[in-house]
Amino acid sequence: MTLKRVGLLALSLLLFISSVSCEKVRTEYSDSFFGTFDTIISVTAYSKNQSDFDKFKEELESEMFEYSRLYDKYVEFEGINNIKTINNNAGIKPVKVDERIIELLEYSIKTNKKYNGKVNVAFGSVLDVWHNYREDVVSGAVKKLPSLEELEFANQYTNIDNVIINKENSTVFIKDANTSLDVGAVAKGYAVEKIADSLVEKGYSDFLINAGGNVKAVGSPVRKNAKWGIGIQNPEAVKDGSQDKLVEVVYANDISVVTSGVYQRYFTVEGKDYHHIIDPDSLYPGQYYQSISIICEDSALCDYLSTNTFLMEPIKAMEQINSIENVEAIFILANGEIVYSSNIQKYLEE
Amino acid sequence: MFNKYDIALIITVVAIAGVMAFGLGESLGSPGNQLSISIDSKEYAVYNSKENQKIVIDLEDNYNVIELKDGKAKMLEANCPDGYCLRQGPITQGNETIVCLPNKMIVEFKEKQSSVDTVVG
Numbered sequence: 001m002t003l004k005r006v007g008l009l010a011l012s013l014l015l016f017i018s019s020v021s022c023e024k025v026r027t028e029y030s031d032s033f034f035g036t037f038d039t040i041i042s043v044t045a046y047s048k049n050q051s052d053f054d055k056f057k058e059e060l061e062s063e064m065f066e067y068s069r070l071y072d073k074y075v076e077f078e079g080i081n082n083i084k085t086i087n088n089n090a091g092i093k094p095v096k097v098d099e100r101i102i103e104l105l106e107y108s109i110k111t112n113k114k115y116n117g118k119v120n121v122a123f124g125s126v127l128d129v130w131h132n133y134r135e136d137v138v139s140g141a142v143k144k145l146p147s148l149e150e151l152e153f154a155n156q157y158t159n160i161d162n163v164i165i166n167k168e169n170s171t172v173f174i175k176d177a178n179t180s181l182d183v184g185a186v187a188k189g190y191a192v193e194k195i196a197d198s199l200v201e202k203g204y205s206d207f208l209i210n211a212g213g214n215v216k217a218v219g220s221p222v223r224k225n226a227k228w229g230i231g232i233q234n235p236e237a238v239k240d241g242s243q244d245k246l247v248e249v250v251y252a253n254d255i256s257v258v259t260s261g262v263y264q265r266y267f268t269v270e271g272k273d274y275h276h277i278i279d280p281d282s283l284y285p286g287q288y289y290q291s292i293s294i295i296c297e298d299s300a301l302c303d304y305l306s307t308n309t310f311l312m313e314p315i316k317a318m319e320q321i322n323s324i325e326n327v328e329a330i331f332i333l334a335n336g337e338i339v340y341s342s343n344i345q346k347y348l349e350e
Numbered sequence: 351m352f353n354k355y356d357i358a359l360i361i362t363v364v365a366i367a368g369v370m371a372f373g374l375g376e377s378l379g380s381p382g383n384q385l386s387i388s389i390d391s392k393e394y395a396v397y398n399s400k401e402n403q404k405i406v407i408d409l410e411d412n413y414n415v416i417e418l419k420d421g422k423a424k425m426l427e428a429n430c431p432d433g434y435c436l437r438q439g440p441i442t443q444g445n446e447t448i449v450c451l452p453n454k455m456i457v458e459f460k461e462k463q464s465s466v467d468t469v470v471g
Contacts, residue, residue, distance in 0.1 A: 210468045
């Protein structure tokens, strides 16, 4: 080997190493923040440096903040009309709102019609009864459940046809004074989907958002196994900590996983837990499952389906999942049995 | 055989490769057995998870007591209204967290299970 060759070899090695190192130059950053959607938002992204990541996180946080205020039904904010403003004006007058509210309502109503489902955004009056009892029991003010009479009374005012959406004027009017909106079953997933899209449009890639039970993973992690790993919580372990914490890990790229579970929001009366996913037929919490995790690319659809299937009996619920293309699910039944959708296997391999 | 420039070049290449390998290795390395407690997204304190202890956090609005025992962490006391954090865990490794939402507190081990990026549920 001549000296020149050695030199060339060394140079090309140098170039090779530096080109490899350029690809590896992005590193993993993680952070979390509170104050939106009544939950904790965790984020992981592969960024060039800390300041790029901080910029990304700020964009995410400010968008989450906006959506969270728009979809809030408990608090009004100066200068914006939100879901609470619409509810406050029920039976009074149409309210001019941001198009992001119109789009969410239209999406929810359309999707629920399409799947002949149980997720009604006009179910606010019944959900309010449960919400108030949960707050009161948790704070120690009372120690009882709502009565069936109370729930049935509220259930008279849940007709979606009383919600009048005028897209042209960008207004929403609830015709009946006792009817109210609750977008809790879909809002977070819908917002996360829209925000992820907008971040991608701004040029960001390879990030994961976990908004309290609602995961959206874009692109892929920069590492050997280039799939995101999303662990599915074991509901039993949340409550007593004695068992394996994860029942499964979902591995995928460009994916959303949304879990609805009995342990997320609940209260306890006489030793029995009552969770927050209310069946529109019984008017009591759904009884079939401990948790349902839906896996598909669209976080809004995942969020909708996780609530809707939670209120369906397992055989019918799984039929629904298996009938939708590119949607998979993991059901953890009330008795602990785990049921998988038919094409789940591709997501369970690293 | 080699003149001094060749040798310098080879040394440079090897040195750069070494630095790269070291840098890469370090970025993938584990932060050890540390329990991290953060409040409102800022790291409040880090504890050696090998040491059994009761960690009392008594701030203006927050009161939380975390027990660290045999490498497991558990929330023992909290002044939050819902008490959900008291019913979580004990946690034993990264990716598992105890969150006290009202007090904006996160308790987690720094060491992550490499293939799991997040936990949903």
